[in-house]
Amino acid sequence: MNGSDTHDDGERRFEAAEYSDGTVTYPPHPVGPDGVERVGTVDLRTYEARVVTWTTSTATPPGVREPNTLAIVEFEMGEGYDGPPVRALGQIAECGDGSGETFDVGIGDAVEPVYAETLREPGAGIREPDSQRWDGFRFRPVE
Amino acid sequence: MERVAIVGASMTRFGQRDAWIRELLAEAGAAALDDAGAAGGDLDHLYVSNMASGEFEGQTGVPNALAHDLAATPAYTARIDQTSSSGGAGIYAAWQSIASGASDLTMLVGGEKMTHRTTAEATDVIASLTHPVEYKHGVTLPSFAGLTARLYLDTYDAPRESLGKVAVKNHRNGVDNPHAQFRKEVDLETVLGSPVVADPLRLYDFCPITDGSAALVFCPASVAEEYVPADDYAVVSGIGGATDTHVVHERADPTTMGGVVDSSTIAYDMAGIGPDDVDVAELHDMFTILEFLQSEDLGFFEKGSGWEAVEAGVTDRDGDLPINTSGGLKSKGHPLGASGVAQAYEIYQQVTGTAGPRQVDADVGLACNVGGFGNCVTTTVLEAAR
Numbered sequence: 144m145n146g147s148d149t150h151d152d153g154e155r156r157f158e159a160a161e162y163s164d165g166t167v168t169y170p171p172h173p174v175g176p177d178g179v180e181r182v183g184t185v186d187l188r189t190y191e192a193r194v195v196t197w198t199t200s201t202a203t204p205p206g207v208r209e210p211n212t213l214a215i216v217e218f219e220m221g222e223g224y225d226g227p228p229v230r231a232l233g234q235i236a237e238c239g240d241g242s243g244e245t246f247d248v249g250i251g252d253a254v255e256p257v258y259a260e261t262l263r264e265p266g267a268g269i270r271e272p273d274s275q276r277w278d279g280f281r282f283r284p285v286e
Numbered sequence: 287m288e289r290v291a292i293v294g295a296s297m298t299r300f301g302q303r304d305a306w307i308r309e310l311l312a313e314a315g316a317a318a319l320d321d322a323g324a325a326g327g328d329l330d331h332l333y334v335s336n337m338a339s340g341e342f343e344g345q346t347g348v349p350n351a352l353a354h355d356l357a358a359t360p361a362y363t364a365r366i367d368q369t370s371s372s373g374g375a376g377i378y379a380a381w382q383s384i385a386s387g388a389s390d391l392t393m394l395v396g397g398e399k400m401t402h403r404t405t406a407e408a409t410d411v412i413a414s415l416t417h418p419v420e421y422k423h424g425v426t427l428p429s430f431a432g433l434t435a436r437l438y439l440d441t442y443d444a445p446r447e448s449l450g451k452v453a454v455k456n457h458r459n460g461v462d463n464p465h466a467q468f469r470k471e472v473d474l475e476t477v478l479g480s481p482v483v484a485d486p487l488r489l490y491d492f493c494p495i496t497d498g499s500a501a502l503v504f505c506p507a508s509v510a511e512e513y514v515p516a517d518d519y520a521v522v523s524g525i526g527g528a529t530d531t532h533v534v535h536e537r538a539d540p541t542t543m544g545g546v547v548d549s550s551t552i553a554y555d556m557a558g559i560g561p562d563d564v565d566v567a568e569l570h571d572m573f574t575i576l577e578f579l580q581s582e583d584l585g586f587f588e589k590g591s592g593w594e595a596v597e598a599g600v601t602d603r604d605g606d607l608p609i610n611t612s613g614g615l616k617s618k619g620h621p622l623g624a625s626g627v628a629q630a631y632e633i634y635q636q637v638t639g640t641a642g643p644r645q646v647d648a649d650v651g652l653a654c655n656v657g658g659f660g661n662c663v664t665t666t667v668l669e670a671a672r
Contacts, residue, residue: 145418146417146418146419146421146422148419168536169419170419170533176536195437195535196433196434196436196437196440196540197433198429198432198435198436198485199432199482199485200424200426200429200432200484200485201484202405202406202426202483202484203426204406204407204409204413204426205406205407205410207424208424211423211424211429213423213424213429213433214433215433215540227536227538228538230536231535232419232420232423232433232534233423234423234424250436250437263421263422268413268414268421269407269410269411269414270421274418275418275422276418276422277422278422279419279423
């Protein structure tokens with residue numbers, strides 16, 4: 144389904160697509176960047192990532208937490224991977240200490256995905272709630 | 287292929303307006319026809335650049351409404367939606383209509399009515415252009431700007447103050463623009479002390495939410511003098527459009543706008559010029575960081591050095607390459623579908639010598655209109671006909 148990070152069997156995978164030339168993209172597309180066919184799936188939960196950049200947005204749309212700290216992260220796909228960088232944009236996870244604060248991150252920090260059932264309140268914004276998934280993966284620093 | 291001229295132009299006052307979309311479009315359209323000495327019934331084609339009149343106002347079918355209001359029936363009409371670059375895409379459509387011979391007289395009217403919505407609602411309408419995996423995280427266009435600004439400053443060792451100087455410059459230019467939303471100078475301390483919107487960017491790094499409209503009238507250059515004297519029209523000497531990835535984080539270099547590089551390469555080739563030949567430019571400064579990225583990706587400055595040009599005053603109105611003499615989106619305002627048309631209106635005024643107190647010495651001008659966060663781009667080169 145649109146915007147899905149989880150598999151239809153209910154298992155919580157962070158699903159990226161692999162194409163016949165070895166390229167991996169997140170999110171998945173019907174064909175790869177060079178038009179080659181999709182051949183499989185990669186679960187990004189098994190890869191560590193590093194923060195490329197981050198921001199804290201204080202002017203958030205309806206149904207979005209405020210403030211909303213976001214990061215673009217790049218996954219370390221290993222020496223055998225020579226395709227374009229595999230990145231994702233996602234929220235930074237809350238510390239879980241009851242303060243509601245998110246973890247502090249900086250450029251270059253190692254992070255890992257952590258599942259969240261609802262990233263944003265479906266139906267509060269303009270997009271049709273049934274048109275896409277609203278669960279997915281936030282990022283937290285690797286301890 | 288027909289050489290294409292612009293023989294009429296107008297824009298409404300930008301800002302918070304009582305008028306709704308139909309009225310805004312008609313105001314700019316009637317003024318542009320008057321400027322060209324033409325009437326609605328003379329038009330073969332009529333295009334409306336608009337991103338979201340249905341979402342903002344519940345009014346769809348705006349080209350049909352405008353054609354009726356301006357007595358332009360039975361002209362062919364179409365709405366051009368390419369998000370924030372709808373205006374540039376409309377210029378492309380209008381240019382095609384004349385260059386192909388399909389139309390002998392085309393008007394393009396861009397417009398948007400936004401200010402009746404809250405900032406959160408308007409932000410969400412604009413953010414709805416994003417991919418589902420971006421949208422569900424609550425990403426907004428301002429947050430893309432914050433993400434990119436942080437990376438740019440870190441990668442190129444640029445000072446935060448340099449971004450603020452873009453806002454100071456464009457506000458200073460906007461003082462002399464009677465159509466601008468803000469006609470008020472701001473100092474660097476005010477910019478750097480304003481509330482954080484998307485760290486490291488602050489309120490004054492962002493354009494406002496705006497109502498407004500702008501219009502251009504196109505015809506074959508071979509008959510332009512039937513409408514206006516030779517000194518009063520401009521020629522579309524180059525135009526290019528290009529698309530980058532929908533998902534912003536999939537781009538190879540997040541500090542490069544590939545659509546700007548690709549569209550400007552096409553436009554320069556068509557015009558037979560290079561970036562050094564451009565005398566004045568209007569760039570899509572929806573956020574201050576975008577002026578750096580575009581000025582580099584258009585080839586005006588080396589990658590990573592756009593900030594130095596702003597610091598050195600090169601892009602000031604009296605500098606070697608004035609950028610955003612209109613005040614830019616930053617000061618003039620950004621009624622989505624109107625912005626690309628209003629950029630060309632400023633360049634039209636500059637190359638025809640009618641920019642008044644904003645006038646610079648310019649025979650060749652360029653407008654770069656960006657949709658999404660560089661997702662869609664049109665670059666247009668206008669030259670003086672004289």
